[in-house]
Amino acid sequence: MSAPPRGRxxxxxxARADDLVTxxxxxxxxxxxxxLYRMRTPWWETLRNPPFLNWIALLELAQRSEVSAxxxxxxxxxxxxxxxxxxxGSRNEQRREADLKALLRERALDRAxxxxxxxxxVIDVDATDEAPLEEQSYYLMGSLLRFEARRVRVGxxxxxxxxxxxxxxxxxxxxxxxxxxxxxxRRRRLCFRGEVxxxxxxxxxxxxxxxxxxxxLERRLNDFSFGAPVVAAPDALPLPLPIRWTKPxxxxxxxxxx
Amino acid sequence: xxxxxxxxxARLAPFAGGTLGxxxxxxxxxxxxVDSFRRLRADRETIVFLGHAGxxxxxxxxxxxxxxxxxxxxTEEMGIxxxxxxxxxxxxxxxKEEGYRTEIxxxxxxxxxxxxxxxxxxxLELDVDDLEEVSA
Numbered sequence: 001m002s003a004p005p006r007g008r009x010x011x012x013x014x015a016r017a018d019d020l021v022t023x024x025x026x027x028x029x030x031x032x033x034x035x036l037y038r039m040r041t042p043w044w045e046t047l048r049n050p051p052f053l054n055w056i057a058l059l060e061l062a063q064r065s066e067v068s069a070x071x072x073x074x075x076x077x078x079x080x081x082x083x084x085x086x087x088x089g090s091r092n093e094q095r096r097e098a099d100l101k102a103l104l105r106e107r108a109l110d111r112a113x114x115x116x117x118x119x120x121x122v123i124d125v126d127a128t129d130e131a132p133l134e135e136q137s138y139y140l141m142g143s144l145l146r147f148e149a150r151r152v153r154v155g156x157x158x159x160x161x162x163x164x165x166x167x168x169x170x171x172x173x174x175x176x177x178x179x180x181x182x183x184x185x186r187r188r189r190l191c192f193r194g195e196v197x198x199x200x201x202x203x204x205x206x207x208x209x210x211x212x213x214x215x216x217l218e219r220r221l222n223d224f225s226f227g228a229p230v231v232a233a234p235d236a237l238p239l240p241l242p243i244r245w246t247k248p249x250x251x252x253x254x255x256x257x258x
Numbered sequence: 259x260x261x262x263x264x265x266x267x268a269r270l271a272p273f274a275g276g277t278l279g280x281x282x283x284x285x286x287x288x289x290x291x292v293d294s295f296r297r298l299r300a301d302r303e304t305i306v307f308l309g310h311a312g313x314x315x316x317x318x319x320x321x322x323x324x325x326x327x328x329x330x331x332x333t334e335e336m337g338i339x340x341x342x343x344x345x346x347x348x349x350x351x352x353x354k355e356e357g358y359r360t361e362i363x364x365x366x367x368x369x370x371x372x373x374x375x376x377x378x379x380x381x382l383e384l385d386v387d388d389l390e391e392v393s394a
Binding site for chain 1: 263354
């Protein structure tokens with residue numbers, strides 16, 4: 001194999017990456033570094049089992065007139081994920097620096113304790129398509145992308161209809177770029193259906209209410225595997241971060257509570 | 259598309275799936291290389307911030323593609339507030355995952371207009387003494 005490519009970028013290029021450049025860097029970034037962005041990590045396997053919320057459970061909950069539960073109930077399931085990330089034998093524990101271990105563990109736990117609102121996304125590692133559909137978001141590198149007719153939405157939150165960035169690259173061109181920079185079979189391994197479908201909002205007393213549009217969920221009933229996990233990410237910023245689903249929070253299936 | 263990016267993508271095609279490394283700022287530009295995440299490509303690594311009108315921005319291309327990606331997660335969600343702390347976390351992660359450390363340098367590119375495709379940074383306190391400055 002020939003030597004890896006090398007070159008130079010001047011300051012103007014660094015400052016002004018246009019929409020096509022940005023799209024190419026996103027698509028070319030997809031790698032299979034284990035544990036971060038690849039689909040079949042212990043995280044995803046864990047998320048497939050009770051007590052985690054999944055797509056069919058979310059559909060059922062959304063049909064109820066009012067769904068509320070306390071924060072500790074909504075995020076009880078997250079304790080298993082937190083254990084994988086920060087418990088004994090975790091990657092965090094492999095750090096040399098004791099203060100950083102503690103700091104990162106506490107901050108990560110705070111993500112389930114402090115924010116007043118969360119996005120809930122269904123991430124379906126088993127659902128790929130011949131080509132990305134126009135009205136469907138896709139998980140790639142911890143982001144949710146949507147390939148619309150006139151733009152690519154990066155870090156797209158379909159519930160709030162906001163994105164971290166909208167790239168003015170027409171769909172046909174974007175799909176052509178996808179074929180170049182994330183060719184099959186890698187595209188199917190690394191890019192699969194995922195979309196924000198609901199929100200979880202907490203009041204001052206720590207009671208969390210599910211916010212979802214039942215009609216929208218019903219329309220999307222068969223777009224995801226029923227067992228696909230539903231995970232949470234904090235909604236603490238005005239716009240979503242471009243990459244916000246690499247460290248998702250586990251959500252409890254609260255159908256049996258109360 | 260600027261000449262620098264044109265050149266990068268022309269050379270990159272056979273290597274899609276690698277990770278971009280920004281190696282060293284010599285005042286004229288920044289050397290890049292694309293290689294496996296798992297190989298140390300240079301003793302030094304550069305992280306670029308964009309500055310405009312008293313605010314700092316983080317470019318999307320770097321958030322997705324740089325070897326130390328997901329910096330925004332650390333600064334905006336995990337509460338990493340200083341460059342020194344960010345440098346420690348990034349090197350700690352590199353060491354535990356890849357078994358090496360690098361000298362991380364921070365560069366701010368001063369922009370005359372608001373940079374496109376970049377996220378405003380609210381969480382990080384950027385100490386100018388720890389930043390090299392270049393103008394776009």
